[in-house]
Amino acid sequence: MYSTAFLDLPPFQSAAGTVRLPGSKSISNRVLLLAGLAAGTTVVHDLLDSDDTRVMLTALETLGCTLRRDGSALHVTGLGGQLQQRNAKLFLGNAGTAMRPLTAALAVLAATQGGQFELSGVARMHERPIGDLVDALRQLGCPVTDLGQPGFPPLRVGDSGQHALHTERTIRVRGDVSSQFLTALLLALPLVTEQGPVTIEVDGELISKPYIDITLGLLARFGIEVQRSDYQRFVLPQGSQYKSPGSIHVEGDASSASYFVALGALAGIDQPVRIEGVGFDAIQGDIRFVEAAQAMGAAVTGGPGWLEVRRGAWPLKGITLDCNHIPDAAMTLAVMALYADSPTRLNNIASWRVKETDRIAAMATELRKLGATVEEGADYIVVQPLQHWQAATIHTYDDHRMAMCLSLASLNVLAGAQPPCTVRIEDPKCVAKTFPDYFDALFSLVEPVAGAVPVLAIDGPTASGKGTLATELAERLGYHLLDSGALYRATALAAKDAGIALDDGPALAAMAANLDLRFTGHDVFLNGREITHPLRLESTGGMASQVSVHPEVRQALHALQLGFRRAPGLVADGRDMGTVVFPDAPLKVFLTASAEQRAARRYRQLIEKGNSANIDSLRIDLEARDARDKNRAVAPLKPAEDAELLDNSQLSIEDSVVQVLNWWQQRQPF
Numbered sequence: 001m002y003s004t005a006f007l008d009l010p011p012f013q014s015a016a017g018t019v020r021l022p023g024s025k026s027i028s029n030r031v032l033l034l035a036g037l038a039a040g041t042t043v044v045h046d047l048l049d050s051d052d053t054r055v056m057l058t059a060l061e062t063l064g065c066t067l068r069r070d071g072s073a074l075h076v077t078g079l080g081g082q083l084q085q086r087n088a089k090l091f092l093g094n095a096g097t098a099m100r101p102l103t104a105a106l107a108v109l110a111a112t113q114g115g116q117f118e119l120s121g122v123a124r125m126h127e128r129p130i131g132d133l134v135d136a137l138r139q140l141g142c143p144v145t146d147l148g149q150p151g152f153p154p155l156r157v158g159d160s161g162q163h164a165l166h167t168e169r170t171i172r173v174r175g176d177v178s179s180q181f182l183t184a185l186l187l188a189l190p191l192v193t194e195q196g197p198v199t200i201e202v203d204g205e206l207i208s209k210p211y212i213d214i215t216l217g218l219l220a221r222f223g224i225e226v227q228r229s230d231y232q233r234f235v236l237p238q239g240s241q242y243k244s245p246g247s248i249h250v251e252g253d254a255s256s257a258s259y260f261v262a263l264g265a266l267a268g269i270d271q272p273v274r275i276e277g278v279g280f281d282a283i284q285g286d287i288r289f290v291e292a293a294q295a296m297g298a299a300v301t302g303g304p305g306w307l308e309v310r311r312g313a314w315p316l317k318g319i320t321l322d323c324n325h326i327p328d329a330a331m332t333l334a335v336m337a338l339y340a341d342s343p344t345r346l347n348n349i350a351s352w353r354v355k356e357t358d359r360i361a362a363m364a365t366e367l368r369k370l371g372a373t374v375e376e377g378a379d380y381i382v383v384q385p386l387q388h389w390q391a392a393t394i395h396t397y398d399d400h401r402m403a404m405c406l407s408l409a410s411l412n413v414l415a416g417a418q419p420p421c422t423v424r425i426e427d428p429k430c431v432a433k434t435f436p437d438y439f440d441a442l443f444s445l446v447e448p449v450a451g452a453v454p455v456l457a458i459d460g461p462t463a464s465g466k467g468t469l470a471t472e473l474a475e476r477l478g479y480h481l482l483d484s485g486a487l488y489r490a491t492a493l494a495a496k497d498a499g500i501a502l503d504d505g506p507a508l509a510a511m512a513a514n515l516d517l518r519f520t521g522h523d524v525f526l527n528g529r530e531i532t533h534p535l536r537l538e539s540t541g542g543m544a545s546q547v548s549v550h551p552e553v554r555q556a557l558h559a560l561q562l563g564f565r566r567a568p569g570l571v572a573d574g575r576d577m578g579t580v581v582f583p584d585a586p587l588k589v590f591l592t593a594s595a596e597q598r599a600a601r602r603y604r605q606l607i608e609k610g611n612s613a614n615i616d617s618l619r620i621d622l623e624a625r626d627a628r629d630k631n632r633a634v635a636p637l638k639p640a641e642d643a644e645l646l647d648n649s650q651l652s653i654e655d656s657v658v659q660v661l662n663w664w665q666q667r668q669p670f
């Protein structure tokens with residue numbers, strides 16, 4: 001996951017390959033609640049691991065459910081409808097799929113068994129309506145207290161007393177703001193069917209009906225057959241009891257699939273994008289996003305648990321669609337619309353306004369930053385095809401779908417953007433709500449425009465702080481890291497192992513071309529042997545310097561270094577990053593510090609690691625190494641003509657980082 005302040009997406013020109021989707025959020029949290037209410041143990045397979053499921057799991061544990069992980073399966077032992085804790089405070093983040101059903105279930109359990117629970121979330125959760133559900137629970141006789149603004153979380157359910165509920169009354173709930181209110185009641189009210197059936201009637205036109213189908217389907221898996229008349233009246237039979245199905249599988253998230261369906265439709269030019277985990281047999285309503293994508297031109301094939309998507313019509317075709325049945329996935333259509341031949345109008349999307357953010361306003365604002373013409377209304381959005389693209393910084397409003405949808409703007413070159421535009425996604429970690437590895441999945445499928453993956457090159461003499469600076473910059477930018485010196489050092493170690501003389505250029509090059517070198521986190525392996533410690537020894541640095549004078553060795557390591565240039569970007573440090581290996585790097589920094597400072601730093605570094613060292617001999621060695629690196633015939637250590645010079649003798653590490661990030665920012669089009 002990218003925990004950086006922002007993530008710059010270089011322009012991409014095609015996509016191909018396979019993505020395995022994480023589990024559905026809607027199914028995961030419903031299954032967890034049902035398993036938590038049922039008696040016995042339910043083994044849940046392929047559960048989504050994300051912010052929203054984590055708050056539900058924490059809540060269940062707080063309430064007394066037992067959770068046990070077994071590989072990718074989670075064993076949930078439920079409460080069997082009996083409260084084990086009568087008092088708890090639950091923090092539910094921004095997870096509507098946890099807040100609404102837990103409010104209903106705990107209101108009913110607290111009222112009938114005596115208990116009191118407080119439910120709260122992040123600030124945005126306290127702006128998301130829940131009043132219609134609270135009204136329904138109060139009709140039933142459940143005590144519910146507003147702890148903030150009436151009609152919104154935080155709430156207290158229960159008052160520690162026991163109450164007879166009016167289960168004989170028909171419970172009325174509004175269905176036109178969020179279908180989660182009805183879902184919450186359907187999941188919770190089987191708890192109070194002892195005396196007779198419980199009837200729920202929906203006021204207003206029920207939105208997002210497919211989500212109700214998921215709820216009914218999962219209730220059936222847990223032994224509760226709800227009688228449904230249209231989508232207006234729902235009857236829970238007398239004596240309904242949750243029966244664990246034993247084990248249950250969570251299918252891949254159909255809303256998350258929408259980004260990859262769109263990717264295939266836009267950029268699956270020679271090869272398809274294959275999506276695994278969700279297919280035409282999906283029980284999630286958002287699978288019908290596929291029909292909308294097909295209407296725009298996507299060529300889709302599929303089967304149980306899989307889809308393959310290629311570009312069909314191009315440019316895409318603008319559409320007008322009632323999106324009530326696919327409220328979440330429909331956001332993806334708004335970005336696909338930029339690539340269409342005519343305007344796209346998405347109707348009946350009022351629920352977007354009460355989601356993680358006001359998604360109609362957010363979508364319109366962010367698409368306009370890219371140059372698009374967008375019209376928004378109370379419950380619709382119209383997006384015009386985009387001809388004149390602009391690089392943009394996309395604000396994501398702590399909304400995972402804004403981040404994932406807008407990432408698709410990075411295919412702008414396919415719509416003729418000249419020059420192709422970089423898209424900056426702010427707060428990329430917001431995708432953790434449903435798809436923590438989204439950007440890794442995206443990068444594994446897309447092919448950047450040639451030369452578009454940016455490189456930040458840092459060259460300089462020994463112990464100038466290149467590695468330290470490069471590591472910090474890579475972390476803050478979310479970029480890959482190339483410590484090119486490590487390749488020369490590994491070559492030197494391999495030569496030592498193989499008994500190859502350090503002046504035998506051809507033999508060294510033959511070996512360097514076939515180095516079996518693996519970087520795993522901070523550890524480095526050569527031919528399967530860990531070399532993390534010997535790699536960093538001063539003596540190894542000296543041998544690396546000797547190895548690196550041979551043009552053949554440099555040539556042998558060239559392609560390996562170029563291979564590190566992968567999306568979203570690279571920070572590379574060494575001696576010739578800016579001059580030879582990445583001459584087109586948009587920022588080259590030549591980092592220096594006085595020999596005295598460098599010797600002192602290296603001395604401290606070695607002492608801190610528990611090695612013995614002598615500062616005078618360190619200085620002699622590093623000056624000798626500098627001289628060799630500067631004076632060799634090929635790729636000598638020197639600043640590139642267009643390098644920024646940074647003498648950090650008097651700078652802290654943070655000062656240097658800030659300075660380089662400033663230079664980097666000056667080169668961005670934002």
Ligand SMILES: Nc1ncnc2c1ncn2[C@@H]1O[C@H](COP(=O)(O)OP(=O)(O)OP(=O)(O)O)[C@@H](O)[C@H]1O
Nearest residue numbers: 461462463464465466467468601605648651652653
């Ligand atoms: N600006 C700075 N101020 C103080 N210490 C620094 C600064 N930059 C780096 N250092 C320290 O100097 C030491 C050497 O830094 P580092 O290993 O990053 O250098 P390097 O240029 O990558 O060396 P080499 O070329 O040998 O790989 C480290 O202990 C690091 O913490």
Ligand SMILES: Nc1ccn([C@H]2C[C@H](O)[C@@H](COP(=O)(O)O)O2)c(=O)n1
Nearest residue numbers: 484485486488544545548574575576
């Ligand atoms: N791009 C590079 C990187 C390193 N070398 C050589 C010269 C150095 O003295 C030696 C070790 O590098 P370090 O790990 O200390 O950065 O490797 C090079 O020639 N070109």
